[in-house]
Amino acid sequence: MGSTITLHQLSKTYPGGHRAVHDISLHLDAGGFLVLLGPSGCGKSTLLRMIAGLETATSGEVLLNGRPAGELPPSERDMAMVFQNFALYPTMTAAQNIAFPLASRGDDEHTTTQAVNTVADRLGIRSLLTRTPAQLSGGERQRVAMGRAVIRRPSVFLMDEPLSSLDARLRVRLRTEILSVVRHTGATTIYVTHDQAEAMALGDRIAVLRDGLLQQIGTPDQLYGLPHNAFVASFVGTPRINLLDGTLYAPVGGAMTVSLGTQRLVLPQDMAHTHQLLRVLQGQQLLIGLRPEALRIHSTPAPYERPLDATVTHVEYQGHEILLHVTADARTADVPHTARVHDDRPAHRNPLTTAARTLLGRVRGALPHRHHPTPQSPPPLPGHYHVGELLVRARHGTTYRPGDRIPLLVDLRALMLFDTSGHRVFPQPTHRPDL
Incomplete structure (x- = not known):
């Protein structure tokens, strides 16, 4: 089951005075799919990293299920991240990469193998489990990265432009698969992209950012038909x-x-x-x-x-x-x-x-x-x-x-x-x- 996420006047200013995020407030219900949309450099990834705990907010707060999460380390926020560059271990097989979160917490080998096979079947990569990342295409590597995130069964998925390095045809195919996977898990999802077509296709709601400022948040239909x-x-x-x-x-x-x-x-x-x-x-x-x-x-x-x-x-x-x-x-x-x-x-x-x-x-x-x-x-x-x-x-x-x-x-x-x-x-x- 997903977690609720609430941001209250969240800001981030870096040393030197650059303010990347300006007083952003929003709420995401459990199981919701929110897309952060905007041009490069608008603060999308910084905002995502503050939610994950990888960046410390200058002011404001992040609430998970109504409780302040500012003091929680990333490992205790029950979140899984999927990155643009896949971030796979090059010497491990696809199966070992997917299994890594379970192996790290000490799950037994039989249970881990079953979980890996189940996730691989859902992502259509069962035949690729013995290959290393160097032997996989870009789309296959991203599926492995998705598998590693899904196997943890987190309450929140955070996705930072996971499809931007892939060709257009593969992006269309994988975004459908991503939507299917996160709907199946019931996890709350925040997805960062600069591609408005991707945002319109995926998000229940879309938050549009520009220069660190929240311009509008609403359904795809609201943003298209009545832009603020x-x-x-x-x-x-x-x-x-x-x-x-x-x-x-x-x-x-x-x-x-x-x-x-x-x-x-x-x-x-x-x-x-x-x-x-x-x-x-x-x-x-x-x-x-x-x-x-x-x-x-x-x-x-x-x-x-x-x-x-x-x-x-x-x-x-x-x-x-x-x-x-x-x-x-x-x-x-x-x-x-x-x-x-x-x-x-x-x-x-x-x-x-x-x-x-x-x-x-x-x-x-x-x-x-x-x-x-x-x-x-x-x-x-x-x-x-x-x-x-x-x-x-x-x-x-x-x-x-x-x-x-x-x-x-x-x-x-x-x-x-x-x-x-x-x-x-x-x-x-x-x-x-x-x-």
């Missing part, structure tokens, strides 16, 4: 999200529009229940987020779609689909740095959100509301922004070439708006448009 900030939106999802610089216009008595360079998207009246929330963003510079599937090639819009003219710049063949890189006279925006998040609460505690809530209170009868004047033309964009591309999914067999003009339709139900600090300001959790 532009960094999470850009890091989670393949192909990448389209992030464009834009401005929202909300004239009194007129249609609300989102400006994308020389083109504008007119928001439908169906979004009227969110208009007052959006009106506070009037004239503000925003990041416009659109997933590739929010765009389709067609000239006849549905009620929730708006047209956008585009030109193909590059065609990317994926076999089952085609990815079109197109320009629409919009401008891509850099992903800004965002504030830290201590727990599962939304990461958009920012002035625009606060103002939006205040405005909603006024509309509901507290105070009279003044409309902002409508600018006559979009404000100039920062000079360092460059003319960028949208990424659009197209069906297999579609024939487009660079230079072709195509009609795009934008599904406004999938529209995301982020402020210039990167926090999501629309949709709010309770104001998701339902058109």
